[in-house]
Amino acid sequence: MTIRSLDDLGAVLREFAAEREWERFHTPKNLAMALTGEAGELLAELQWLTPEESESLTPAQRERVTDELADVLNYLVRLADVLDVDLLAAADAKIARNAVRYPVETARGNAEKR
Amino acid sequence: MTIRSLDDLGAVLREFAAEREWERFHTPKNLAMALTGEAGELLAELQWLTPEESESLTPAQRERVTDELADVLNYLVRLADVLDVDLLAAADAKIARNAVRYPVETARGNAEKR
Amino acid sequence: MTIRSLDDLGAVLREFAAEREWERFHTPKNLAMALTGEAGELLAELQWLTPEESESLTPAQRERVTDELADVLNYLVRLADVLDVDLLAAADAKIARNAVRYPVETARGNAEKR
């Protein structure tokens, strides 16, 4: 199956888990841990780089970073699937709230949290 | 703009950052930190729940968890965008590698890492 | 040098970094990333275990978890050292604040955040 959307990805991951009888491991709690563990591996790839170096990755670094991004996405999509959360709708709603929280005029050039 | 795909989401987040002149903050290094910070907030929502409780969230818990999933997705998509990484292709490639690493026969009911 | 205290540990790690000329990598930002990366490895060790299983680790699991705890402590102490933060004093102050935030009577048996 060619994966063309988050829905496709969710379906593929659901089948991957089912075939291996991994559903009992895939509680939201456990998947949140797995997701964060992969985010930690992403950090490890970038931790000693300057911000500028992180913008000009070597091919080997880029491949490892891409691999970690894939791991994060896969656990994120699997987690949303077991919770029956629509990720794109949630992202859309969050952006709408952030647009109110960080109006263009006051947020310009300033990344401070509110 | 209605967000119907990861590409749409990437474009919306790109414009959101550009309007606020946040591009200089959005290095891969910084975005990886932000992504992991949001993953940490997700953990905090689930840390004292049993795995079973995490499968039966209250409406308030579910809303907070959904919000954190949105934050993780938004930083993940923004990070992939600045790196020009195709997330779905990366996820697909990773699943193919995992299918080799965890053959159905030997992985059944066993989540141990290899 | 036998390490008998956090101060000893800070001094040993400072010398370890100095000998290897790693000071320029050891900014607070970078060390916070390294610390969290190690916390992520700790999560990975425990992610598929039930809470009960995490209380009865096998010797091999226990050794890996101990190793990750050491990594977290080392980066935490190194980070506190470069920031000149007194960790025990900070922990003490935080416990005093938490004692007010979570009075015994109302917090009993209830881990909800306030």
Added chain:
Amino acid sequence: MTIRSLDDLGAVLREFAAEREWERFHTPKNLAMALTGEAGELLAELQWLTPEESESLTPAQRERVTDELADVLNYLVRLADVLDVDLLAAADAKIARNAVRYPVETARGNAEKR
């Protein structure tokens, strides 16, 4: 009780949890999640700063960072206590292994992982 050592801190945190009947929440799995959640809050404080800015925190930033370091330490010590792990001994053993893994001559000025 004045906290003068990690052992003191472990004892204080043990009593803090016991008074509130929080022991059943304090499984290694849950505490690892709490620790990483606090590490994520630490990241959030530093994510938009340059490495240089992270070395010259404002008093307000420094206070927040110190607070997060305290949270990480408290969960780390609590986790080591429930696992009956000697943190300083583990850190010492890890440094000895790292001294072999990163010999001064070859590691000088080079933070690459081995």
